[in-house]
Amino acid sequence: MKEVAEMRSMLEGIRVIDFTTTVAGPGCTFFLADMGAEVIKVERPGLGDEARLFPPYKDGVSASFVVLNRGKKGVTMDLKNPEGVRLFRELVSVSDVLVESYRPGVMEKLGLGYESLREVNPRLVMCSISGYGQYGPLSRLPAYDAVIQAMSGLMSTTGYQDGPPLRSGTLIIDISTAFNAAFAICAALFARERTGEGEHLDISMYDVGINLLEAKFVDYTVTGNVPQRTGNRYPYVTPFDTFRTRDGHVFIICVGDHPFRSLCEAMGRPELAEDERFRDLFARNANEPALKEIIEEWSSGLSTAEAWELLQEHGVPGAPIQDVKQVVEHPHTQARGMLVELDQPGAGVITAFGPAVKAARSDIRPRGPAPALGEHNRWLLSEVLGKDEAEVERILASGAMG
DSSP states (O other), X not given: OOOGGGOBOTTTXXXXXXXXXXXXXXXXXXXXXXXXXXXXXXEOSSXXXXXXXXXXXXXXXXXXXXXXXXXXXXXXXXXXXXXXXXXXXXXXXXXXXXXEOSOTTHHHHTTOOHHHHHHHOTTOEEEEEESSXXXXXXXXXXXXXXXXXXXXXXXXXXXXXXXXXXXOSSOHHHHHHHHHHHHHHHHHHHHHHHHSXXXXXXXXXXXXXXXXXXXXXXXXXXXXXXXXXXXXXXXXXXXXXXXXXXXXXXXXXXXXXXXXXXHHHHTTOGXXXXXXXXXSHHHHHHTHHHHHHHHHHHHTTSOHHHHHHHHHHTTOOEEEOOOHHHHHHXXXXXXXXXXXXXXXXXXXXXXXXXXXXXXXXXXXXXXXXXXXXXXXXXXXXXXXXXXXXXXXXXXXXXXXXX
C-alpha cells in the first residue's frame, strides 16, 4: 500500500458547506471530510452548534462534538444580518455541496432555498436533512433520533415481549441518516460529472427509520402480521439469541443445518443434530424453548471466554457480548485502525473511532481537530472568497460574522 503522503483522496477538491447541527448533519459531513473534502462548518455567532455542549467533556471541551466535527473549518455567520446572507450566498457560489438540517421552510425564509441558490450556482448539490422530509403531513414537526425510532416503528419492535418498547442503545437513526446523506451526495456529485447539473436531495430521518425496519416492513405488507418485540431472538431462525455464561453472555446464530451441527459438536452433544425436535430449521423454530434450555445449560457452565473459544474452534457464528471498554482495548480494533488520536486544542489528545471505510489506493482519515467557533473567519474571507484586507475588516466590523 502507498504511503499516506502519496495517496489521493476520493473527494479532494470538493468544497462542502456544513450548515447543520447536532448529529445527523455533522455526521454526514465528517464522513465527507475523512474522504478528503474541504468542509466548512457554518455556525451562528455566540453559541454555535448546540452539540458543543454535549458530554462527555475533556477539559471543558465536548468530545462528542470533536468526533463529529473533526477535520472541518469553522466560521460564523449571522443570517439575520443581510450582509451575512450575502456572504453565505457568495460562499455557495464557490462551493460544490451544501448540507443543511433545518425544518422545511427555514432556508426559504432566509432567502437561501434551493431554487434561489441554484441561480447562484447551478452545479450546487444541496442536501436537506430533516425529521420527516421536505413535504408530507408531518414535515413541519421537530424530530430527534428517539422520536423517529418511536414514530417509524423501530421502537415497537425493540425490547422483550413482556416489557415496554425500547430505543436502541445508540443514535442509530442519526448515524444511519448521516450515511444515507453522504452516499446520496457522492452519487449526486457523480451524476453531476455526466450532466453538469446540481441536485437537491431530500433526506428524511423518518424514511431512513422505515428502511431500517427491513423484513419487518414486508412481514406486515405480505402477511398482515404486526411484528412484535422478541428480545434478542429472531423468530424465524433458531438458535438466534443470547445465552448466559458463568460471567456474562454469548450470542449464537445458526442459519442452516451445517452451523447447527457445528454447535452440537462444540457442546459435545453431536446427537442433538439427529434429534427429531431439532432436525431442521422448522423443527428448531417450533421447539425453540427446549433448545434454548439445552444450549444455556451448556453455556452457563463455562466462562464467556471458554464458550467463545469453543465456538471459534468449531466455526459457529457467534460472539461474546462485549462492553465498550473491551471493544476499545481489543487487538482487532487496533489492527483495523479504529483508534485515532485527535490533538484537540484546549483538550489535548482525544481518542476517537477511525473511518469504517478502508481503501487500497485512497487516503481516508481524520484531517485534524474540530474547529473553534469562528476560528477560520479570516481564512474564509481572504483565502476562499479572495477579499483584500480592507474588505475583510469591513465585513468583520459589519456584524455579518458576529
